Amino acid sequence: MSVVTKFNIDHTAIASPSGGSQLVTFVIEETNDRWPVISRLVSIRGAVDLAETFFSDEEIRTAEWLRLISTFEQGYPQPKMDWPLKQSSRELLCAKCVTYKQIAPMRVAKEPHMGKKSFMSLIWENEIFCTPEVFRGLEEIQAKGYEEWDVLIHKTGQISEKVRQLFIPAIAGLGVLVEDDLNRTTCPTCGTTKYYPHVKGAMRIKREALIPDTDFLLTNEWFGHGLLAWREILISSRIAKLILDKKWSGVRFKVVDVV
Numbered sequence: 001m002s003v004v005t006k007f008n009i010d011h012t013a014i015a016s017p018s019g020g021s022q023l024v025t026f027v028i029e030e031t032n033d034r035w036p037v038i039s040r041l042v043s044i045r046g047a048v049d050l051a052e053t054f055f056s057d058e059e060i061r062t063a064e065w066l067r068l069i070s071t072f073e074q075g076y077p078q079p080k081m082d083w084p085l086k087q088s089s090r091e092l093l094c095a096k097c098v099t100y101k102q103i104a105p106m107r108v109a110k111e112p113h114m115g116k117k118s119f120m121s122l123i124w125e126n127e128i129f130c131t132p133e134v135f136r137g138l139e140e141i142q143a144k145g146y147e148e149w150d151v152l153i154h155k156t157g158q159i160s161e162k163v164r165q166l167f168i169p170a171i172a173g174l175g176v177l178v179e180d181d182l183n184r185t186t187c188p189t190c191g192t193t194k195y196y197p198h199v200k201g202a203m204r205i206k207r208e209a210l211i212p213d214t215d216f217l218l219t220n221e222w223f224g225h226g227l228l229a230w231r232e233i234l235i236s237s238r239i240a241k242l243i244l245d246k247k248w249s250g251v252r253f254k255v256v257d258v259v
């Protein structure tokens with residue numbers, strides 16, 4: 001019996017892109033009475049233990065820049081079988097570490113069921129999709145630095161009516177100040193460093209890395225491991241406030257310290 005079943009812990013299980021194994025994740029508060037036992041099991045079995053930080057609305061509203069993080073994943077990018085190696089939406093910068101440039105619309109298996117959510121992403125990737133209402137809100141405040149891209153239903157090639165991609169063209173300069181204890185891998189083929197997900201505390205970024213006069217940026221740095229690779233999404237304070245004010249869901253924020 002797995003630990004999560006035994007202790008009756010809410011969890012998600014996702015198959016890895018290469019198949020064969022499952023990534024089981026769960027969130028537990030350090031104040032939970034099961035935490036001491038689980039914490040021991042995590043260390044005995046060498047499981048990855050990621051401390052996560054949640055920021056208050058006040059911290060979010062007063063931060064100059066934030067990371068935008070999807071909390072609503074709906075299905076896999078298509079064609080799923082060849083992900084991420086053979087994709088019309090991506091030009092790979094390196095076939096080994098799968099860093100990429102998006103060159104065409106993303107494809108999904110079917111129209112997503114958004115329910116009350118305004119944002120979504122797909123499993124394995126970090127591109128962000130939103131409802132038409134979000135794009136209207138962005139237009140109203142004259143947000144800068146994003147493009148509205150079609151999302152295609154894979155089998156038919158039809159354009160999704162439920163969501164469009166919030167495409168972010170601008171990439172910040174190098175400037176994320178990564179903590180020494182954040183694991184990383186350097187690609188033997190191209191030399192690109194990929195960092196493990198940054199989950200502890202605020203991400204620090206040098207001001208000189210930020211491009212002025214925009215509300216959206218991608219980090220220059222890559223994150224992920226194996227066949228996962230993404231750049232973090234950075235948004236300005238006014239975008240975070242808009243999302244909070246409108247009570248749009250499907251994303252959360254993490255404070256970025258500009259230094």
Ligand SMILES: [Zn+2]
Pocket residue numbers: 094095096097098099187188189190191192
């Ligand atoms: Zn590489």
